[in-house]
Amino acid sequence: MPEVLLIVGLLTAIFVGYNIGGSTTGPAFGPAVGANVITKVTAAALMSVFFFIGAYTIGPEVVETLGKDLVESTSIFTLRTNAAVLFFIGGALFVGNYAGVPASTSMTAVGAISALGFATGELNWDILGEVVIWWVVAPIIGFWVAGVVGRYFYPRINAWIAIEGDQQGDPMIAIDRSGLVPQFRFRADGDRREMTGALIVVAIGCLMGFASGTSNIANAIAPIYGTGDVNMTTLILLGCGAVAVGSFTIARRTLDTLGSDITNLPLTAAIVVAVISSGIVVTLSWLGIPASFVVIATMSIVGLGWGRATRTTTLSGVRAGEETPVSVGALTAEEEGERSPKIGEEEPEDIPQASDLFDPSTTARVILMQNIVPAISTVGAYLTFRFIPIFGF
Template sequence: MVETVLLVGVVASVFVGFNIGGSSTGITWGPSVGAGIVSKTTAAAVMTVFVFLGGMTVGRNVMDTLSEGIIDVELTLAAGVAILFFIGLGMLIANIFGVPVPTSMTTVGAIAGLGLATDTLNYEMIAGIITWWIVTPIIGLWVGVLIGRYVYPWVNEQVTITKSDGPLLALERGDRVPKPTLGPNTTSTELATTIAVLVIGCYMAFSAGASNVPNAAAPLVGTADGLEDTTAIIVATLAISLGGFTIARRTMDSVGGELSDIPLLAALFVMVTASTITTVLSWAGIPISLVMATVMTIVGIGWGRATRPITVREAVTRDPETADIELGAIVSEEKVDEAAPAIGEPESEDVLRGDELFNPRAIIKYVSMWVIGPSMSTLLAYGFFAVVPGVA
């Protein structure tokens, strides 16, 4: 009987990991794939390696929180399987609405529902986690504002990320030992920016592993008859990899299509900021959504970039109706040989043209799902474990 329940749990874990792979691989590598810097297959392969590293290192702290910190009793195997079911159900609801799944929040909600139903919830721990859920979007937003207002325009003047025709590198066979050299159309700047893009993608994949591997693995680790930590991490990683090689191919094509149309350079700033926030909180054992930090950083960079025509003093003292702020400012990048206007000066016509940076309705939908997702998983788990207390 135990073996059967464990098998069902592994299948549920694979299902959760598969969907995580589809979502997180698209968010991590979509901009790079769209720019032609890496192929979808290469992105999925690199994603697998760094997701595993993130799960095996920093992710263990999050796993401890999910398996032991939220409730005061040890999970039964059946309860762990049920929690995976509610995580999968929460992901399904989010997918129906076409929103990246707040998996960490859904996982915490399902475990909290069990704790409420069995009167074993660690209220101090859950209060700390929810506090970080509130603080994280604010941090991402304001870091993005500072980058968009003061850093991004200056970097954009200095750096151009391009992809030339032909291979990036080639082998020079003049000597006995072939030596790597630049491709026929590759410049040293292109090589440096490509390496930077790949390194940032690997960093974000590591962050995704640290925050997401525990969601698929922890419910089976915190049980008496479940899996060992390392085994659960390997299973979750393989499931995420499967999602990355399959359903993520479509996600990598469409990522950002609804929420934003930002250029690759701005996307790299978003990736570094969101990954750093997520990795630091995961190291602290806080289950956090990479999507949450990513979305709010995008909004912050756009807002900061768009408010450059007015100074901070004007923003505080002027009539808001007379402040000329264009939300589409970041969409059309400045030319490299032209300096961005100083703070307080009007933008050029080229920069002010373009679609809006973000769709406010999409932002509302995303934020709503951050509330609805964990709330639904909490209520469903609470109802189940209250009606069937023997499972817990």
């Protein structure tokens, strides 16, 4: 029986890793894919490599501590409870991935483990409270910082960078697999500044993939490792392999959602989102908080889209009762030698429309699902451990 439970636990851990790959690849490389810097296949390959590096180097520290601080006693982690916890984590994440919405792996995993601790009376409420407070504050910070940048500074940044991703042509960076060793290939018509910006946004995506590996590998393997039946290296390799499969398959849906469905994301916007998101994630990691970078990155994209959309306004009474859409940027242009066009002089096709920059319906679906998925994991796990007798609590 213990061998059967261990096999079930390992299979469930693989399922969790698969869904981690699906839910975290989008926030890390969605901006780069949306701006047509790299393809989805390249994004999956980079995510797999850098997730493994993070999991193998720093990940073991997180695996060691995940099951100790959140609960008062680790005796509640058994093969049976671990299999159930991983089942609810993987199942809830699969719901989000199937809907094309990347959910927070950390929130989903902490929710399931907290449910186990609550059902058994072993939950450390102080640690949970500290984590939850940061989970609420961090996405709000990301939204408003990105919103302010989108509304007041984006045109100036865009003029400085002077990059627009060509979403219809070939990607700026691709992997050439014609030789024995795969190599990066740059698009022939890209200028130096454009290539520099492309490399920056890809590098930041790699950083976020690395950060994901340091924290999220624990969500898949920590409960199994706590039993002492499988060594750390084997579990890391198993979990990273599952993450890679998820990155190449189900992550395509979340890449679409975060790369193009929420907001029209040119390369400049991709860089802004990546810088804001990675900065917040690194800061939280430095503070020892398990960062929900899925939610932070998503809300940064939403905030930037909202900020850019609110630059477009309508002024009435300009032409005898007509309503003429006017870009706020046109009214606040301050570049030397640049003349702000008079009201009514703008060409309609040159004015960004709010619907092109920010999709409220998709945004609402994303935010709703990112709350539903952890709720499914938490409520399902609590009801199972509280009322099903086979767990012995």
